Amino acid sequence: MHFEILVEDISGKTALEIIVPKIINTEQHTFKIHPYKGIGHIPQGLKSTSDANKRILLDQLPRLIQGYGKTFASYPADYKAVLIIICDLDDRCLSAFRKQLLELENSCNSKPKTQFCIAIEEGEAWYLGDLAAVKKAYPSAKQAVLNSYTNDDICGTWEKLADAVSSGGCQKLSKLGYQAIGKEKAVWAEKISPFMDIENNQSPSFCYFRDKLRYFSGE
Known part of the structure; x- marks a missing residue:
């Protein structure tokens, strides 16, 4: 399995570069982490309208999901990949935010296998x-x-x-x-x-992320 992981800042990338190899066997699975420059907001109409060069994660999410969908569709049938999107909850309502993210994903015509992981309240x-x-x-x-x-x-x-x-x-x-x-x-x-001891972390949102990576990797 290959994981494409999107995070909202460089500190998230730094942490995950260290943490992910503790969770999955990197001799059997691969991953790439892409940091953005802030979380932003899900755009109205679920269509990206802001400048992509600003690299604001939620602002660009419709475009990103569809782009990864097209890319993943071009891979050989035996090449498995999943898009992992990690967002901070901040002061949002968890159920409403998750619903918005899923609605955004479902609105995309070409979509990859996608998993949202929400850090509560922050990374x-x-x-x-x-x-x-x-x-x-x-x-x-x-x-x-x-x-x-x-x-x-x-x-x-x-x-x-x-x-x-x-x-x-x-x-x-x-x-x-x-x-x-x-x-x-x-x-x-x-x-x-x-x-960090990934087996005994007490953050439920971290454990959710850990367990989803293991689920997709079959570990």
């Missing part, structure tokens, strides 16, 4: 699902902050992780701006992902 929830990994990466992490987190809670997830592991916490990072936050998220991905 950092997958790190916080493994507090032992966070502590190994950041031995001086604030235990009280980590202990106050409930898995897949809607609570400002990256801010919670920043308060636990970053000097000055989320308040300092927020003042430094979006680029500084993005760089810090990439550092978290590099440092925490190698220590």
Whole structure:
């Protein structure tokens, strides 16, 4: 099986490059991860209208799904591939967001085998699902902050992780701006992902992603 995985930012790519080989046998299966520059919004009418060069994931999703559908259709019959789309839930309603994504997929004339995986509330929830990994990466992490987190809670997830592991916490990072936050998220991905125990992660949305990869790979 070959996996084409779309994520909304570079930190997601960094983490998944480390995590995916822990989930599937990369001697038997292949994967490629494509980072975008933000999540954006599902376009009205379910047709991409924004500039593709801006690389905003949801804005381009109708075009992307149809493009992958045509590409996958051209593969030999014995070559199996699946499109995995990973989105942060943020402050959306999970059931409504999933319904929108499925409606978008169903509206595409040419569509590949597709699986949506939603990180609840944000990708950092997958790190916080493994507090032992966070502590190994950041031995001086604030235990009280980590202990106050409930898995897949809607609570400002990256801010919670920043308060636990970053000097000055989320308040300092927020003042430094979006680029500084993005760089810090990439550092978290590099440092925490190698220590993650994928079998015992407590984030339900991470386990859903893990189990879907194994389902498609037959492992």
